Amino acid sequence: MKSPRVEQQRAITLNDVAARCGVSYQTVSRVINGAPDVANATRLRILKAVNDLGYRPNMAARHLVSRRSTVVGLVTFGTSLYGPSQIMINVEEAAKAAGYSVMFAGLKQVNVEEIRRAVNKLCAYQVAGILMHLPLEIDLRILQELCRDFPFVALDSDFGFVAPSVLVHQDRASSMATNYLINLGHREIAYLRAPLLWRAARLRYQGWLDALKAARLSPGPFAEGDWTSVSGFEATLDLIKNHRKEFTALVVANDQMALGAIRAFEESGIRVPADVSVVGFDDIPEAAFFRPPLSTVKQDFTAVGQLGFQCLITQWTGASVSPKIYTVNPTFVERYSASGPSRHGAK
Amino acid sequence: MKSPRVEQQRAITLNDVAARCGVSYQTVSRVINGAPDVANATRLRILKAVNDLGYRPNMAARHLVSRRSTVVGLVTFGTSLYGPSQIMINVEEAAKAAGYSVMFAGLKQVNVEEIRRAVNKLCAYQVAGILMHLPLEIDLRILQELCRDFPFVALDSDFGFVAPSVLVHQDRASSMATNYLINLGHREIAYLRAPLLWRAARLRYQGWLDALKAARLSPGPFAEGDWTSVSGFEATLDLIKNHRKEFTALVVANDQMALGAIRAFEESGIRVPADVSVVGFDDIPEAAFFRPPLSTVKQDFTAVGQLGFQCLITQWTGASVSPKIYTVNPTFVERYSASGPSRHGAK
């Protein structure tokens, strides 16, 4: 915890370049910040000195006095997963495009204490705002207090209270995938879900249920994995063992598990899509090269990042009568892992 | 570029809690920093006030005066790829474990200007050090000037001068994979490489050449992709069309391309591994569920992150007579995408 002393040799300051130019630090400050009222000759002179000396503004000092920051915080969980890591990358991109830097705070686990620690850390650094991607649904109402009067936005997360956020219509997207199978003629559609503690898992599962209900179909069997290919493989093996005759198609909560599922079918001598159709979720880059190429749902993470950042900005500009909520709609991408049901399928 | 004003309401300061406790700000500072010489009664009293008021130290101020920072910078490129994103995650993890935060600077492209900008930004924030993952081999000797007397470490990158770094033995690992095939009995081994501008691509390609040379085998044909599955697919199609008879095994520069390659073989009626063996590189989580499960080389990104951070620390502690260089060795993981050569293979 104790941080080693960093004996950084004294950096160039405003005063250094001022001295060299024979002006006051204030004048230098002015040209750094592009203030208008400084003679062109001196501006040029100072600019040159800045370059020669390699002056870099000290953000800590600037920030201390100006009380405004150009850093935003990002708290995430499960960054080794595709979705979270994509969000991370895209937020950074959006921030950079807007001239901001991002400071990361990864969570080892999602609980109130860890979150509080992360938020506190970020606040200590006086970030201008915090973006949070908290994919697990736990009671986060403490955040409401913690973040009062503090710009923050929920990224595809449910905090248990209305908060500025950007939400992905996971349920709708999942319905879309299910409907695709229904339109193909499937009537018995199974589901391979992820732990419902995950918001995305719950919503996607719900979307499957919704689509079935809307079509007056009863839900097929389901199994549960943990997002990984292995778990998808094993869960599907179970599904095959216990419910083989009860479904002709399988909707899977993410592409990795879908990959595992396909392997499970294959090893059981069940052909995809001839015998059973499979659709996934996420459209990871490899999905197009699964065998068969996976039909799946593509999420627009770039939009999540940009909208999330924009959501912060609207809070800064103060035009916040009510928490702004953005939504982004996934799209279905059709490939070859699903086809019409065959007579070999369910009895 | 112009940042919006963030009217953050005045935060709790040392003085606020000092006033409430009837002590001086210094005493409060002492208990915050865990200094020993403060009476237990007052310590408790202050701790309580800190908690009640929700005091958070202002890092900007702390940092300004103490001239030491608890933030490290990380500049990376190509974060949508598996390797770079893994590095990103693991560096953050290692930093957090050591009580540090990481500020991120992603590069849109790898050139001197972009790098200079990123480094300057990070320096402006007075980071305690910078970790750089610059996977492209361009002339980076300007960094030597830019970073003089500044703690930084190269992550699996070659800066063109000796720098503190953690290097992955990509070449050795690639030789390992190739030797595996040689030991299986293959004599004609092709390679599917990535653009040699990438350090990892060049080293892995070199490793293949080295292994072949050591075994007195002449290099088989090779093709080039761009790390993606699509490119691997197309490059392999080319390989099949032009050199089908010239190889019984294929070493691929990463798993994604290997996936594409496998599909290409399959679509061409060539069985893996019966007709041609394939080994990949990276061991992405999905690799075990490819069809067939992919034999590949696993990199230890956790080690890269930790060692990289440790490398920074040794620089802080000043015991740097010469740039410390850490190395990490990948391991080969055997699965089912490679077997002995068949008579159906090369003539």
Next chain:
DNA sequence: ACCGGCATTGTGAACGTTCACGACATTGTG
């Protein structure tokens, strides 16, 4: 009673900026 030593607390300065002013020189206008 005095002094040294220890434990505890306070004081002043400094870090490198920005902000709100004020100062000075120059120009235009009556």
Next chain:
DNA sequence: CACAATGTCGTGAACGTTCACAATGCCGGT
């Protein structure tokens, strides 16, 4: 020639800490 207006620049204070040091109180020993 006076005066205001403008353009250009400098000054002092403040931001919230830490650091080095000084100050205070109390205790025990001589």
